[in-house]
Amino acid sequence: MSKVINIQPVTRIEGHAKVAITLDDSGNVSDTKFHVQTLRGFEKFCEGRPVEEMPRTVCHICGICPWAHHMASSKATDACFGVTPPPTAVKLRRLMQNIAYYSDKILHFYFLAAPDFIIGPDADYSVRNVVGILNASPDIAKKVVHMRHLGAQILEGFAGRAIHPTFSVPGGVSKPLTEADRRTMLPAAQEMLEFAKFSMKFAKENVFPKHMDAVKSIGVINVGSLGTVTDDGTLDFYDGKLRLMKADGTYEDFACDQYLDYIGEAVEPWSYQKFPYARKWGKLNLSLDNPVGVYRTNCLARINVADKMATPLAQAELEEFRSAFGRPAHYTLLYHYARLIELLQVAEDIVQLLNDSGITDTNIRAAVEPKEGRGVGCVEAPRGTLIHDYECDKDGLITKLNLIVGTTHNAAAINLSVNQAAKEVIKGGKYDQGILNRVEMAIRSYDP
């Protein structure tokens, strides 16, 4: 008789989801679903709100990456009002976005993902977690707590809030960086860079080599990639053009306000999460053997679409990664590797920005007048490309709002990876908590 296994809740992720795995009469996987169970309705309740209130409202979409939403929203509001922020404002936005990104990534790598690799995928659930990491590697765990705290202190000390910021506004930012602020931040930034280097080395020596079998078998799918690059193809988190790459490595570039020509969203009756897909590749098909329209975002997709990284240490790591795994790389667990390459880029970029002589300029906000308009703002959040599309009336009140956010782009790919992982590890009706955890490891790679 067929049977359904419910993994609920999916844990060590950043949202509300469950997995249902259906087994056929002989105990083999016949179907899987990754159900997202929560819907909040930002697209509706932002209607009627003043445009200038958006960056500090829509950041509440995600408490882990509020700064990325804050920036995408700020760029959309700049465009609605037709203003260009002064160069220093853009530098400060980039600086804050990078610092927030840094804390986000080390949280995921060390506290959410690492238990599967350092404690082990089959370990009992009571130790396969952050407390287990604290006991197994207390020095590293304390260092991570310290580094996260350092990031939060910088954000709070300067911008008031580490979570759900108010700093970025249409036309610029709310305050300049003083020379005293800059001098306070620089040593912390150096420390962040050193820890990023350590993390890359640690993972390459102690984590990835031991788990190559898992990397080559769990959650593996061949699909497309989406990310943001500058005109010369360099990976950028704040600005650039969108690049949509097929599984075979061919790609098309487009300006972010052209996204409707390239990305559609399908609705499935079994999830509140929508399913973005590449319109030009055909109608979305979630078949594992022949997926159509499916692409991924987040770090692995970004380093696939980028011709190069923006900073030297990250570039050296990308070259090493590509010589081992090619371009585009498809193994899902390589997300963890890609995450650390990106961590290096943001850490190097933080130091560079703080050493930029223009960073303390006081021209930080352009004049803004409410007017009718449309604005599309895109940035790369830790979890993938954010697309914020606003329209407003002559008083600057929101009339229409469309959002496609990081993990939503990955909805189809996560479903495929769950399906692949379940079929790979569950056979003949045999499974236990360690085997089911491997299905979740496929999900955790995407850091949803």
Added chain:
Amino acid sequence: MAMTVVEDWLNACSGCEISILNIGDALVDILPKLEFLHMTALIDHKFFGQVGDGTVMEIPEADIGIVTGGVRNEEHKHELEEIRKKTKFLIALGSCACYGGVPAQANMWKNEDVFEKVFRNCASTEPAPDPVDPSVPKWTPTCAALDEIVKVDISIPGCPPHPDWIADALTALLEGKTSWTLPERSVCDTCPVIREKKSGGGPVKRWIQNIDFNPEEGIDKMRCINEQGFLCMGPVTLAGCAGKSGVPRCIQARTPCRGCFGPIRKGSQPMVDMMGALSSVGLEAKSVLDRRAMMNRYIGGHGFLRPLPARPVR
């Protein structure tokens, strides 16, 4: 002996969980005294058995329940009721749990209007019927605060709450206390800006220009944001956003408060009180754009935000 804890998020963004992690060093002292039996963000405990063969949601019995997020669907409601049954002290953590939070702005519409927009009227979405599969829980009539559904023992508001207060409330429970509240003070009571009890008058300015300040000087040398003619919700908002010491968070960013810690005391009417505060410094309170949503941004549960009756056709 350690106290046991069950922690989970409902209609939430994970910001409160990040705030727990941001307790920082104090966490190292508190953690050994707490045994987390469930925490979706960090621990692999499952509600339907570790191999997914359970048929009913099983919440472990625990001393403390910590719940973030409001109640937006039938599963949130069921889970909250189960956590209430299984825990001695229930903590509502964050403004969504305490007041409904930002997502409770959806209470300004009927549920069907929200679904109509999300699934059939977004630019990139192929219009489709609402998801109705049993695995996607049906929405509750409103986005509710926890105490609209069950009894709450301790409320720690804030969006997010400051780590100081999370640590403080947990420490109080560990010391055998049975209640904990923030002192009833306003954000203004903790804000060092210069106040002269008057403004330049006229309509309230939109926040499309920066407030006036000298970045080389401290907040104590800056004029009050309301008195500069902007809306700042400080006068009607509970103090504590910067923790036990420090300048209110949004003011530190040289930006106005929007009320994320909620009302100063239960039963107060922040919108009415804020209109009074603006008038008292000589501003035209009724000029505030979109004031119902603006002044109830974080507190749309408890009936503060609801659909307005359709305007009669002229």
